[in-house]
Amino acid sequence: MSDACPAALAAAPVAAPAGFLPCVLDEAFLHHVGPLHQRPGQEGHHVIAFRAAPVHLNRFGVVHGGMLASLADVAIGMNAARVAAGVDDAVTLTLTVDYIEGACAGQWIEAHTVLRKRAGRVRFGDCDVLADGRLVARGHATFYVRKPAARGE
Numbered sequence: 001m002s003d004a005c006p007a008a009l010a011a012a013p014v015a016a017p018a019g020f021l022p023c024v025l026d027e028a029f030l031h032h033v034g035p036l037h038q039r040p041g042q043e044g045h046h047v048i049a050f051r052a053a054p055v056h057l058n059r060f061g062v063v064h065g066g067m068l069a070s071l072a073d074v075a076i077g078m079n080a081a082r083v084a085a086g087v088d089d090a091v092t093l094t095l096t097v098d099y100i101e102g103a104c105a106g107q108w109i110e111a112h113t114v115l116r117k118r119a120g121r122v123r124f125g126d127c128d129v130l131a132d133g134r135l136v137a138r139g140h141a142t143f144y145v146r147k148p149a150a151r152g153e
Helices: 064-080
Strands: 039-041 044-052 090-099 108-117 120-130 132-145
Touching: 044 064, 064 090, 064 108, 064 120, 108 132
Parallel strands: none
Antiparallel strands: 039 044, 044 108, 090 132, 108 120, 120 132
């Protein structure tokens, strides 16, 4: 456990907070980074979250940056595919993550997404990654919609 992460956090409850439901995961990789949860957020966006566990930590005892990047990618991608009507499949073109501070085992980590461009073949989104309400990372991603809506986008 790092100096930044008190041992008491590792003993935090593992249950998701009220209002969060398990994500329906349709790709094998996501089973390695979860379990992930979701709840409706603002403006129709979904908040995607997980409880940080020892399996998510790097050798310094904080949540691995790759896990936070995966959360940002999943959150923006799920919102791009689900919030925008008629999208069947969206794939990541670019993802950038700014790491602000570390997150610890036991903390509840949420990704709050805002889609900046919801229509067309290329879509953009941003997300704030919060650990127990504290900003720990920011992500920005561009997604390509492989199967656009029948509306002729």
